[in-house]
Amino acid sequence: MQQTVPRRELLAAVVQGLAEAPVVALLGARQVGKTTLAEQVASAWPGPVTVFDLEVAAMREALTATPERLLGAGEGLVVIDEVQRMPALFECTDAPRTTKSMRTVIEDLRLAHLWVLYPGDRQYPLGDTITALPLKKIHELELPAQLSDQRSSGSRTRRT
Numbered sequence: 001m002q003q004t005v006p007r008r009e010l011l012a013a014v015v016q017g018l019a020e021a022p023v024v025a026l027l028g029a030r031q032v033g034k035t036t037l038a039e040q041v042a043s044a045w046p047g048p049v050t051v052f053d054l055e056v057a058a059m060r061e062a063l064t065a066t067p068e069r070l071l072g073a074g075e076g077l078v079v080i081d082e083v084q085r086m087p088a089l090f091e092c093t094d095a096p097r098t099t100k101s102m103r104t105v106i107e108d109l110r111l112a113h114l115w116v117l118y119p120g121d122r123q124y125p126l127g128d129t130i131t132a133l134p135l136k137k138i139h140e141l142e143l144p145a146q147l148s149d150q151r152s153s154g155s156r157t158r159r160t
Contacts, residue, residue: 007040007147014041017139018077022115028143037143038079048076054085063089072105098126106130
């Protein structure tokens, strides 16, 4: 018998994960409610939210052409739905280096800090305001096969 987890517990787990790490990955089988949960987190988020829906071909094409510009323009919470459709977003070497685009994003957006994901093993600073964060360090939340209260009442997310 499948376990049913109340949605409010999952929402709390995602918020806690975001307090502990700059990235939370929602993992689970198809149709389990990952997108709905992400929409609920986004609608409850106290600040600005940018959503990239990679089921939309035009969004995938735009991110392929200028990923740094589009991702860097996101304010507050950035949600990337269906990210498995663009694995190139996570392609990089084992030892990332500070790039001109990273510095441009920090300067243009006046960011206090930039986190760069890479498929390595350790977290380390790339400078005073940039940190390399291995994918192993992101907070993952595995969703059960069945959720209770699956539908959200609305969303105030900005679809980009």
